[in-house]
Amino acid sequence: MTTRIAVLADSTLGNDSRAQRVARAAADAGYDVTLIGRAEGRPAPVLKGVAVITVDVPETLRRHRIRRPRPGLRWPLAYRCAEAHRYRTAQLAVREQLLGTRAAELGVMYRPLVRQAAARAAYSLARARYEVRRAWTRARSAQYQAAVRRRRVPDGFLDDLATALSRLMPARRAWRRLEPLLLDLEAAYGPVLDERRPQLIHARGRRVLGVALRAAVRAEAAGRSVKVVWDADECAALGPAGSRRAAAARDADERAHAAGADAVVTVCEAYAEQLRTRHKLPVPPAVVLNAPAYQERSEQRDVGGVRAACRLGPDVPLLVHSGAVAPERGLLTAVEALPKLYDLHAAFVVPDPGAAYVRTLIERAAELGVASRLHILPFVPPEEIARYLASADIGVVPVHHLPHHEVGLAARYLEYAHARLPVVVSDVRVMAAATLSLGNGEVFRAADTADFVRAVGAVLTNRPRYRRAYQRSPMLGKWSWQTQSGPLLEVYARLAGTPTVAGPAVLART
Numbered sequence: 001m002t003t004r005i006a007v008l009a010d011s012t013l014g015n016d017s018r019a020q021r022v023a024r025a026a027a028d029a030g031y032d033v034t035l036i037g038r039a040e041g042r043p044a045p046v047l048k049g050v051a052v053i054t055v056d057v058p059e060t061l062r063r064h065r066i067r068r069p070r071p072g073l074r075w076p077l078a079y080r081c082a083e084a085h086r087y088r089t090a091q092l093a094v095r096e097q098l099l100g101t102r103a104a105e106l107g108v109m110y111r112p113l114v115r116q117a118a119a120r121a122a123y124s125l126a127r128a129r130y131e132v133r134r135a136w137t138r139a140r141s142a143q144y145q146a147a148v149r150r151r152r153v154p155d156g157f158l159d160d161l162a163t164a165l166s167r168l169m170p171a172r173r174a175w176r177r178l179e180p181l182l183l184d185l186e187a188a189y190g191p192v193l194d195e196r197r198p199q200l201i202h203a204r205g206r207r208v209l210g211v212a213l214r215a216a217v218r219a220e221a222a223g224r225s226v227k228v229v230w231d232a233d234e235c236a237a238l239g240p241a242g243s244r245r246a247a248a249a250r251d252a253d254e255r256a257h258a259a260g261a262d263a264v265v266t267v268c269e270a271y272a273e274q275l276r277t278r279h280k281l282p283v284p285p286a287v288v289l290n291a292p293a294y295q296e297r298s299e300q301r302d303v304g305g306v307r308a309a310c311r312l313g314p315d316v317p318l319l320v321h322s323g324a325v326a327p328e329r330g331l332l333t334a335v336e337a338l339p340k341l342y343d344l345h346a347a348f349v350v351p352d353p354g355a356a357y358v359r360t361l362i363e364r365a366a367e368l369g370v371a372s373r374l375h376i377l378p379f380v381p382p383e384e385i386a387r388y389l390a391s392a393d394i395g396v397v398p399v400h401h402l403p404h405h406e407v408g409l410a411a412r413y414l415e416y417a418h419a420r421l422p423v424v425v426s427d428v429r430v431m432a433a434a435t436l437s438l439g440n441g442e443v444f445r446a447a448d449t450a451d452f453v454r455a456v457g458a459v460l461t462n463r464p465r466y467r468r469a470y471q472r473s474p475m476l477g478k479w480s481w482q483t484q485s486g487p488l489l490e491v492y493a494r495l496a497g498t499p500t501v502a503g504p505a506v507l508a509r510t
Contacts, residue, residue, distance in 0.1 A: 002032045003496040006198035010185055010207045013037035013052065014045050015351040017382035017411065018233055018290045019204050023050045025485040026202075026492065034196050036189060045381065053196075057188040061180035078143035085144050092137050095130050102126070175210070175256055178249035186211050194218060200496055203261070204231045206253060213260045227495040230261035232275055232285065254279070263491045268408030268430075286487040290411040292386045292418040294480035306347050307391035310375040317341075317460055319424070320392040322349040322385065323412045325357050328405075330398030330426060333452050335361050338370040340453045344460070347375040347392065349385075386418035394459050395421040399428055400446050409434060414479050422459045422466030424452070440469040 005026050009019040013035060023035040027049035035047065039054040046052070079085040106119055175182060185207060193201065193215035203212040209230050216226040258264075258275070264285035266272045272285040306320055325331055325348065334346055350358060353376045365374040380388045389395065395416030399405040406429040413431055416423050423441030425431045432443045442455035459466055470476055477483060493499060 002030065003200060003492075003498060004032045004196070004198045005034070005200045005202060005492070006193060006196055007033065007035045007202045007204060008189060008193070008208045008212055009035070009037040009204040010057075011037055011205070012040040012351075013054065014040060014042060014381075015379050016204075017385070018231075020045060020047060020382050021290070021293075021481055021485070022202060022204065022231070022488065023047055025481070025488065029489050029492070031492065031496075034198065036192055036196075053192060055188050055192055057184055059181060059184045061184050064180070075143040075147045077140045078147045079140055085141060088137050089141060092134055095133070099123075099127060099130055174252035175249060178245060178252055182207060182210060182253060186214065190215060197224065198226060199224075200227045200229065200492065202229045202231060205233060206230075206250065206257075209261065210253065210257045213257055227262045228260065229491060229495070230258065230264045231288075232264055232266040232271065233290065262495055265488055265491060270407035286491055288488050289409060289414060289479060289484045291414045291479045291481050291484045293383065294418065294476060294482055295386065305388040305391040306349065306377065309377050310345060310347050312345060317344045317394075318347060318392045319344060319394040319396050319456065320347045320349065320389055320416075320421070321396050321398075321412070322389060322415055323410070325350050325355060325361070327357065328400045328402055330400055330447060331361055332364065333398045333447055333449050334396055335365050335370070335374060336368065336449045337453045337456065338365065338373055339368050340449075341456060343373075344456070345373045345375065347377055349377045349379060349389075351379050353378055385415050389415060389419040389421060392419070392421055393463055394441075394456060395419065395423045396456075397423065397425040397431060398444075398446070398452060399426055401426075401428060406430065409479075417470065417476060417479055420467050420470050422463055424455045424459060434475075438469050438473055438475060440466050 007019055007023045007026070009016055011019060013019060016037060019035060019037060023033050024047055027033045027047070033049065034051045034053060036053045036055060037044075039056045044052045044054045079088065102123055106116065106123060189208065189211045193211070197219070201212040201215060203209045209228070212228045212230075216228050219226040258279040258281075263283065264272075264275060264281060265288050266275065266285045267288065267290055269287055272287050275281060276284050307314070307316075307318055310318065312318055319334065321329075321331060321334065323329070331348060338344060338346060348358070348361070352358070358376055362371065362374065362376065365371045379385075395412070397410055397413050397416075399410070405426075408430055410431065413423065413425065413434075417440065423435055425435050425441060425443055426446035427443050428446065435441045435443055442458050444451040444455040
């Protein structure tokens with residue numbers, strides 16, 4: 001009987017390259033695979049041999065905390081809930097519209113002087129009442145919005161005190177109070193897992209680990225054995241969590257659930273060692289890079305892909321960044337370098353072209369007069385990304401110095417390598433060392449625009465030299481999904497009691 005595996009991800013599957021790669025690797029190894037993730041506005045990805053299920057996660061419990069802030073002494077006038085705030089705001093807008101209509105009527109309907117004087121007096125009184133209501137509503141609205149902002153980023157004294165007190169609670173109870181989203185995920189994904197009856201659950205990320213473990217407990221009560229693999233792929237756990245509450249929630253969630261996993265895999269050695277030490281894991285986590293599959297590349301340069309999407313000719317220099325955008329990703333450095341790099345264009349391949357920070361980058365490019373040289377493009381399927389990027393000239397990873405940026409090779413760095421692109425990376429430890437060792441690009445000081453310009457200029461003047469580095473080194477074979485999926489399939493075979501299926505061989509020298 002074929003072992004049933006459920007790959008469970010708290011993500012929209014179209015943008016989750018690792019979830020797709022894991023599911024396809026398991027399917028190719030002969031397992032019966034179901035990939036489960038969040039519903040999104042576009043159709044779910046179609047993967048050969050994989051049943052894909054998307055689930056709506058309304059986040060009712062998480063949003064309740066934000067939408068119904070506790071005003072307290074600091075915001076005593078704040079509305080008690082989002083519905084009341086929306087109702088009063090809409091009511092104010094309607095009153096303003098009606099008053100505008102009434103003002104227009106005064107000169108049309110009330111021709112006699114006496115009637116017009118009486119109507120204008122009534123209108124003035126209504127306008128005065130409206131102004132008072134508007135001031136009152138705006139005051140309450142401002143306090144409500146301030147309370148909501150504090151709920152979104154709870155970093156005040158009372159928030160920190162509540163967080164500190166929650167740490168005294170048992171971890172099993174603390175995570176429920178600190179991160180209600182985890183209960184939303186339980187309500188959404190739990191019934192789906194019970195219905196699919198998997199024999200092994202691959203929990204991709206911390207937030208769904210508890211969901212998988214509780215599904216395993218319910219299955220055991222029903223007489224079935226379910227193994228759980230925790231894919232702790234977020235090296236961001238080494239970095240800042242955003243607030244003390246978020247850090248406490250993450251810590252409580254891990255303490256409550258990490259020890260229950262039957263096996264752990266992760267994406268970098270540093271995080272693997274931290275997990276082993278923190279949770280006293282009996283077996284060190286297997287390290288599986290989120291790498292593209294190896295594909296042969298012709299020597300002739302591709303002019304399609306990202307270059308065609310930007311509508312650029314083959315002689316126009318083009319740098320590319322693939323991945324999510326955030327201030328710490330350093331993309332502002334690349335935008336501010338464009339005026340000094342003359343005819344260079346930049347393409348950012350992002351999961352959400354309409355995101356707020358993307359608009360910030362576009363606005364900054366417009367201020368600098370280089371908006372026509374900045375291109376925002378949507379993600380492409382994971383199996384196409386390396387070929388899509390190959391027509392660019394440079395791949396950039398301009399991240400800032402944060403703990404989680406220092407310890408591993410970013411997925412986009414590996415995508416650039418498989419596209420045979422020269423790279424320009426900031427001087428974060430692991431990626432800078434890999435670049436200097438391989439000779440496939442240049443390193444610059446993080447957040448230093450002038451040094452970024454220098455590094456990009458050095459690559460543009462001798463692109464063939466940096467591309468040849470991939471021909472001289474066996475690293476592409478090591479950095480391929482064919483190689484990286486091997487330890488993962490070994491974990492599956494050990495837990496499921498099935499023979500290990502080796503992935504397709506990749507030549508040591510490419």
